[in-house]
Amino acid sequence: MRAAACIIDIDGTVVTSTGPIPGAAGAIAALERAGIRYVFATNTTRHPRTVLAARLASAGIDVEPERIWTAPVAAARWLQARGVTRVSLLLPSASFEEFSGFEVDDERPEAVVVGDLGREWTFDRLNAAFLALRAGAVLVAIQKNRCWNDGTGLKLDAGPFVAALEYATGRTAELIGKPAAAFFETAISFLQAPRERIVVVGDSVENDVKGGHDAGCQAVAVRTGSFREDDLAALARPPEAILATIAALPDWLGI
Numbered sequence: 001m002r003a004a005a006c007i008i009d010i011d012g013t014v015v016t017s018t019g020p021i022p023g024a025a026g027a028i029a030a031l032e033r034a035g036i037r038y039v040f041a042t043n044t045t046r047h048p049r050t051v052l053a054a055r056l057a058s059a060g061i062d063v064e065p066e067r068i069w070t071a072p073v074a075a076a077r078w079l080q081a082r083g084v085t086r087v088s089l090l091l092p093s094a095s096f097e098e099f100s101g102f103e104v105d106d107e108r109p110e111a112v113v114v115g116d117l118g119r120e121w122t123f124d125r126l127n128a129a130f131l132a133l134r135a136g137a138v139l140v141a142i143q144k145n146r147c148w149n150d151g152t153g154l155k156l157d158a159g160p161f162v163a164a165l166e167y168a169t170g171r172t173a174e175l176i177g178k179p180a181a182a183f184f185e186t187a188i189s190f191l192q193a194p195r196e197r198i199v200v201v202g203d204s205v206e207n208d209v210k211g212g213h214d215a216g217c218q219a220v221a222v223r224t225g226s227f228r229e230d231d232l233a234a235l236a237r238p239p240e241a242i243l244a245t246i247a248a249l250p251d252w253l254g255i
């Protein structure tokens with residue numbers, strides 16, 4: 001067997017906004033049968049873990065919310081550890097439940113937390129964040145993805161907006177989600193497997209392949225979701241495999 005555990009991306013890897021990736025549920029069931037431990041890891045801020053678990057269940061994948069690592073959950077832990085109490089959340093309201101322990105204060109926040117606000121971005125919201133950062137708040141980026149595929153085509157993700165705030169303030173955001181090593185470390189410690197025997201599986205060459213390799217894991221790319229062949233050229237180390245879809249994972253793992 002090539003691996004003892006897997007860290008599996010959700011969007012574009014097991015499901016898309018238009019439905020499950022064919023064969024994904026079968027691949028996860030094969031991991032279960034083979035005794036390969038796994039967690040799901042996602043940068044999404046559009047849904048809390050409870051909703052993600054329900055979405056996976058509707059795709060035929062039963063997983064408890066505790067086995068779903070999300071960037072908002074990691075961000076909340078990061079802020080808590082630094083004693084931050086007042087936050088401005090530039091995130092879809094669906095993920096606010098992961099920040100229930102904080103006071104939301106858009107005028108004098110200690111941290112501005114930026115995620116994929118999508119169509120809710122406005123000049124006024126971006127400018128308010130800029131002013132809060134100028135007044136000393138720390139800039140926390142849930143993720144810095146360039147784009148994502150919503151089923152109708154590529155859309156701007158949180159990254160371009162994080163970059164705008166960085167450019168305007170001359171500061172660098174604290175990146176919490178994939179590909180940040182800190183994000184993978186929590187998943188690795190949960191899996192209790194040697195990192196070189198953990199495979200990160202995902203459609204993003206930057207977040208899943210490079211992020212996984214930077215964390216010391218193996219990495220497998222899938223040609224679904226936002227996968228782009230051109231992105232591979234930027235890698236110093238190619239993925240251990242490039243699969244048509246996650247349905248081919250059990251074969252590759254030799255299970």
Ligand SMILES: [Mg+2]
Pocket residue numbers: 009010011012013202203204225
């Ligand atoms: Mg993905």
